[in-house]
Amino acid sequence: MTVHIGVHPHNPSLYHLSRLGLLETLLRPLGEQVEWHRVGGLDTAAALADGRIDFGGTGSTPPLSAQADGHDLVYAAVSAPRPGHGALLVHSGIHTGIQTVEDLKGQTVDLAIGSWQTHFVSKLLSSHGLDYGRDITARRAGPSSADDLREGRIGAWVAQGAELFAARRAEAVRTLVEAGDVIADRSVFFTRRYFADTRPEIVGTVVKALQQADDRVAANLSEAAEFTAGDQGGTVADWYAALAVLPWRLEPVSDAFLAEQQEAADILAAAGFLAKPIEVAQIRHAGLDQAVTTELGVNR
Structure with missing residues (x-):
């Protein structure tokens, strides 16, 4: 067999x-x-x-x-x-308007829709009084997500693995929430x-x-x-x-x-x-x- x-x-x-x-x-x-x-x-x-x-x-x-x-x-x-495996990243500039989870309302968030990242973002939003289906625009992450975040075309991006560590080396990016602080992942x-x-x-x-x-x-x-x-x-x-x-x-x-x-x-x-x-x-x-x-x- x-x-x-x-x-x-x-x-x-x-x-x-x-x-x-x-x-x-x-x-x-x-x-x-x-x-x-x-x-x-x-x-x-x-x-x-x-x-x-x-x-x-x-x-x-x-x-x-x-x-x-x-x-x-x-x-x-x-x-x-798996703490440390993934995180929600935002632009590091203080004038971007995203300093807290509540500031994600009305923003576009890039993530691997249907993966553990949907669980992470849904729970994160729910715990802050927001709704995944109503309060953000969830967009499927792709090769352009890192650049789109750095250049302000999206509000946030869920990154994981090597992409996460590569993104963190860019001065324009900071971690808003670690995935492991929200779900077991x-x-x-x-x-x-x-x-x-x-x-x-x-x-x-x-x-x-x-x-x-x-x-x-x-x-x-x-x-x-x-x-x-x-x-x-x-x-x-x-x-x-x-x-x-x-x-x-x-x-x-x-x-x-x-x-x-x-x-x-x-x-x-x-x-x-x-x-x-x-x-x-x-x-x-x-x-x-x-x-x-x-x-x-x-x-x-």
């Missing part, structure tokens, strides 16, 4: 696992092979639902959207919280319910390999930064800084994580971002929790 894994380039654990050969080594004694598929974060749920991949990973928002859209997916594992890994029901040991093996990859990268940050810069662009120094702030630790699905996701789902549903309100606990899978807990060596 071949296990199909979706690789989202901005999911660090999956990205590095796909190049290290660790999962291939673990699956070989089980008579299994692995095939890697480049899948965008917003396409991961659909690729799981239609069987193109068996396992994928994104930030916090895509699995919520998938559940609201009726896809029968279940959580497999999550990363530890975890990587989230999930699979189809049928795959979890029938092959929980394979899912557990994939998670074990992900943790091995995390351990390898954490011990070899310079090599990982050089590889990523060569593959994705940016400088080695910025990638090193971006990788160094990540926790490189996976956790089983927990009550605390489900509470985080439920809070996010409620905020996103109220903002009109989700198709309908959802009960996050419905896509927890007890058998998968046990398999993943065993493979990660976690005492619960």
